[in-house]
Amino acid sequence: MVALSVGMFWASASYARRPGIKPTSPFAALPVFFNPRPVGVRELATSAVHAIAFGGRPAVAARIALARLGGAALPYVLPALDTLDPRSRERVALALTPVAVRMEVASFEELADGAQAVLFWTRFWQDRAIDFRAASVRHLASRLAERSIALRREDLIHVDTYALPALIEALGQVNTPDDVRRVERLNSVLAHITELPVACPPNASVSDARRAVDTWLDFWQLHGSDYSALDGPRRLAATFVETQYGKWLAAVLRGGLGRTRSGEHAWDLVTQGLATTSFLLFVGLGGGFALGVAWTRFERRSHQFAARVASAIAGTALAAIPCATFVRLFAGSGAELFSASCLVTLTTAAWVSRHLARSTMSQTVSPIAAAFSVSAPLGATYPPFVLSAIVLVELMFRLPGLGRTAALSLASGDVNAWMAASLALALASLLLRQAADLLRPRAAQSPRQSPLESP
């Protein structure tokens, strides 16, 4: 399954990188499977400080980045102020003004002058450096989660984004009204710190609170590394976690196989589409294989050369004409599911009959024995082709199946939906192969000489 998921993810990432198309995934900037240089808050803060110190156009973006990083960057920015020349120091201190205002420790007027700003931040770090410790912030967050006290809220706001990991962790599961109250308290601090308008109003319902938690978890999945220091084992883990595949896996581990672009769980898409696709697969393949065997049997038993030639040509033509042609002919006929299953059955039957009729083994054994005998090799080659036919009929007849979901999500770049649908299809294909392997030994039980052969 791991190898399959890697293969599927590679396919999705490769398709999303096609020339002339702007990637739509929020994680498109990350490497696909391995990140040799993961970036955390330390690297981002250091690079922003350097850009601001040098000035010029890059400094504008760096100031915005530093204001966004906020309190999480302070343990790296403030000790580095002393290493800068006086002018650069003032520029960096002034860039931190929005952070101070958000932390409610100063106003814009107080920090309007560069020298004043440098003095403020130097004193701030002397007084408050001890507050920027993970253990104390985690304690504050857990206390706020337990009970609402205004002072705890202020303490958390004073450390700003440094508290984000602890606050996200404290959100937890939402099942009861008590959980809802907890989410309300934490949401208020989170919305203030991140300046994101995530609503969880007073007297919110359980589903409202869950929605708010999901939003914060999505935010953390997307931006979490920007606010976390990557040191030691965490840096090592980040080489895998901070990749597109790692992000998808994290979404899967959150439950429901991740969420699609439309906001629903990918697992729900699988359960909705499974019935249609399974029906097409089992009716189409089961009927198609049996029909293919019967076809070959008829062809062999026919004593007239012309009939055998006609049957062979008809079978070959039916197998050869692209399924797309037939699909287009029958699209809009009304009985979509019936037409779809007939098309898949006929495609499979023609494909199987041609292989049985012309396979070397069918010259010595009966078609039924040959069918069992070739089930292993054919089982490895035709399911992907038949699944392609299923994708087509689902698309053209607008059937709510996994193939249609997979095709639409691949085209739109919805990674979670694509992975869920394609993994379900892959599992179906693998099960078919295993079934084919189980059938194979029966061939040895009933071999007999066939007097006739195909033309």
Place this chain on the structure above:
Amino acid sequence: MNDPLSAKRRLALAAAASTVLIVVAMALAPLSPELRAYARGLAFAVLAGLSIMAVAFLVALPLGALAASGPRIFDAALRFVCDLVGSLPTVFVAAVFWAGTSKTWSFVCALGLLRGLEQAWLLRCEIVRIEAEDPESVPHGLGRTPLVPFLRRRLSASLGPLLVSASFSVAWLTALDAAVSQAGLRPPSALATWGSLLGGPQPSPFPALLAAGSVAWLTVALHALFRPPRIT
């Protein structure tokens, strides 16, 4: 029972079928842009089909033979790769190939490689089956078959499924191409082929019908040409 179609006749049939198609395409091409697209599609189908067959044989013969009669690691590796590649509907694999390759011929070679893996598995299964059924084959185990008898007897007798599969190469390519077009996964800048004629949003009926018929015609000819060796 004697084979009513000799090798020479089958070759002549395949050559005649291709010639008729090419002559018809050349005659029709100047009449309208759709028919010109059909003629271009014919050139692509024939050349790409031949390339896919060539690449697939190059991949399938050594891989299949090694998996059947070489060290077990090859067998396990081929099984794993086939499971992996074959677990996804081929239309998606083709769409990814189209998107990932900048040139048409890279796409064709990638499809040939994919086809080669499938055919290698067919060849491997057939060799193993023949080894198991032949009482004179001693020893039967993988990795112990002597090379010369293997090449003389086993390989030539095992080519049946491979040849049957090869005869569907043009049909397989066109079906995939049409499916990718119909699913909306084809790059807009991709070469105009029969696939785009058959699977495009609003295909012209006559060229599409001509293309579908031509695929069937070519496949029947290839199917007649690639007759597997008979067991005596």
